Amino acid sequence: MWDKFLFKRIDNSPLLIFRIFFGILISLECYGAIITGWVKRTLIDPQFTFTFIGFEWLQPLPGIGMYVYFFAMGTLGIFIALGYKYRFSIISFTLLWTAVYLMQKTSYNNHYYLLILISAIMIFLPANADYALDAKKDPAKRTQTMAAYVKWIIIFQLFIVYTFAAIAKMYGDWLDFIFIKVLMAPKADYAIIGDLLQQHWVHIIIGSAGILFDLLIVPALLWKPTRKVAFVAAIFFHLFNSIVFQIGIFPYLSIAFMVFFFDPETIRSIFFKKRIPLQTDEIQIPQNRLLLLSAMGIYFLIQLALPIRHHFIKDDVLWTEEGHRMSWRMMLRSRTGTISFKVVNKADGSFKFASLDDYLSRSQQRKIAAYPDFIWQFTQHLKKEAAENGKEVSVYITSRVSINGKSLRTFIDPKVDLAAEPWRHFSHHSWIMPSQKQLSN
Template sequence: MRATLNSWLFKQVDNSALVAFRIIFGLLLACEAFGSIATGMVRRQFIEPEFTFTFIGFEFLEPLPGNWMYVFYSVMGVAGLMVMVGYKYRIAITYYAITWTYVYLLQKSSYNNHCYLLMLLNYIMIFLPAHRSVSVDSTIDPSIKREHMSRGIYVFIIGLIWIVYAYATVAKFYPDWLDGSFPRYLMSTRGKNWDILQYEWAHEAIKYFGLTFDLLIVPFLLWKRTRWIAVAASIFFHLFNSVVFKIGIFPYMALSFLFFFFSVQKVHQWFLWKKPFYDKGEIIVPKYRNVILAAGSIFLVVMLLLPLRHWTIKDDVFWTEEGHRLSWRMMLRSRTGRATFIVQNKDTGDRSIVNLSNYLSSKQERSVQSKPDFMWQFAQKLKQEYKAKGEDIAVYIDAQVGINGRRPSQFTDPTVDIAATEWDQFKHHEWILPSPGYDRPKPPSK
């Protein structure tokens, strides 16, 4: 059994797919960094706001002062280019992984699963020999040059991709996707430039295509007879998302995964034909084999288990948001809300309503009025601010939230002092009222 596993996972294959992925991945890293500056994202997320909403537990993180975040992102962009050309690869990809983790944890107002996946891929790429061919590093130091890699790298990357799509599939099995109401609502937010997306047939097509794509894309890519169908579907799906939803580099990063589904001969022939092709099929078992297998297995098991945590938490994740993040729950819901924050002096009993716009950007305000962890964090922020002025306060939140275009329902218990509660990532918070369910009126189709 051990010998069979060794011969299968550690059989050497041509590394053209990994090298090609590194080149595209590095380019996308650079585009993400420089694009964040060019589009004003850095200014809106880190420079203009009075403070940022970090992931809970990372409140010690703060943006660099003044305009230094522009410099920070510029250096990230340079690191991305270094990854692309394979110059000081390990240093560059490690730097990008750490700095991306910093900005990822620093603000969650713009959180999506794509940012999470990008962080994971950065750390994975640190340990992969992606710089050993077609790189500046291998030109400067020919001793590191290799034209092969272990087949297990294919297995690991495809395994991660399959997990992402599998959970995206499972998440779509809920009433608002299955009856088409969420695709209908989502398309209604695209504006007049997308009139074709306002028809009922378009909503039905998006519903069925989205579910079928997530369910079958990896098996169809793995099976040679359906591979080109899957490639065409991938190109359409991801370019549609890029054009309609403008979600940055993710569609192109997802397309770059296609390198790992074609035969090594095809990838070499199409993209890196000048590179020597490896076809010896040697079996090279590294001395630290057990460490590699243990680390890879643990990582994939964590990826399998982490998205399940919301099933252990009371009530519906679509309502409570508890367990939503890090779970590959992509483009499934839209939240709107209105929240009144009431501060009460515990000594005098005096009450006042907080003007959210005095503290928050418009994007932060939308999150604070609809998402419970933002509500809790802002309550803690108010408590700390008043404590600095010598006042002991309670913070009450009267919030109504609507999901997927429904009329808002009472979300919080307005009698609970939210500032006095604790936040637990793996438990339900009783100040969040029970879900009203899915049988409330939905917006009509246009």
């Protein structure tokens, strides 16, 4: 049964058209990052870059280097869309995009992470088997079919994304719509819809629809009787997100994924009308079947484990942020805070307060005030800077954080010398003060 489910040959039209959409969208993302000034604000102007911890060696290129970097990625996107030197192009893009993702997290976004995953998956898929310059150059490699597992890999990845996103929303501030109110407050000056977005009944609709959409969209698209309605709902949902939240290509990439849910023949008849309809029930089991299934199993076990890892770390992830990233906890909370860094010279006890304006951009300062890994990294930077000047220092933090507009609470233990603390990727940091939830237990 599983062999038929995974290895039956089906029309590859969904994969081909997705490759074209995908290439165009990542080109727009990369060229747009240059045009809108994102590259300049995020990777060129800041004198200190918050990398993912452990990847401090990944730093932005000097001068105009990052403009060239993003232009190269955008051009690779065009190559992917055209199916030109596809394997080289998709591998190169995946590596370059992963590197830029790891070298900065001030502008962390879940769709940046999703782009890594989809790009990595696309490396192994025969997306240039037709309607590609590669196939035109070498007609012998042209084919109209693909194994059914190709579409199921994409669908299951999306199921993981949406399902964990729905589960994450099932907490107090979302269910009583407090966070929705906070989320919509900055949108009050939007033309036409600004005032509407401030209405409580709209918050109820948005909050309820957010959970229901994430929870039901994949099953609804898979079931033929609800597929068309789900498709229309998905278009409305993602366009609404694009207009209101302005989150780049993610809404349009989500719409592009929909091609995998429709019958391949339907996709062929819409996008590739000149193609001969495919008629085959062939099941083609690859020689590396066990290796292929093992690789898919390991990959999806990791994808299932990452979003639940915070349950094995002490305290509430909403407060500590430990286990938040790469877990599809999307648009889930608003964090603000105040912070100061007291740098004490161990030799004579003299101290000074670090001026954040001397080191960080405004967006970086907003992050460092409320996120523990940013705080720890900047502390280590101050320690290193002092060491380069022949000084050994301790660094003490005064930090207060507000989540979803609630009252400020002490976030970092002010008695701990954070410069002396190690970073732990998979366990709790005791210098983060307990959450109210933890205190009540």
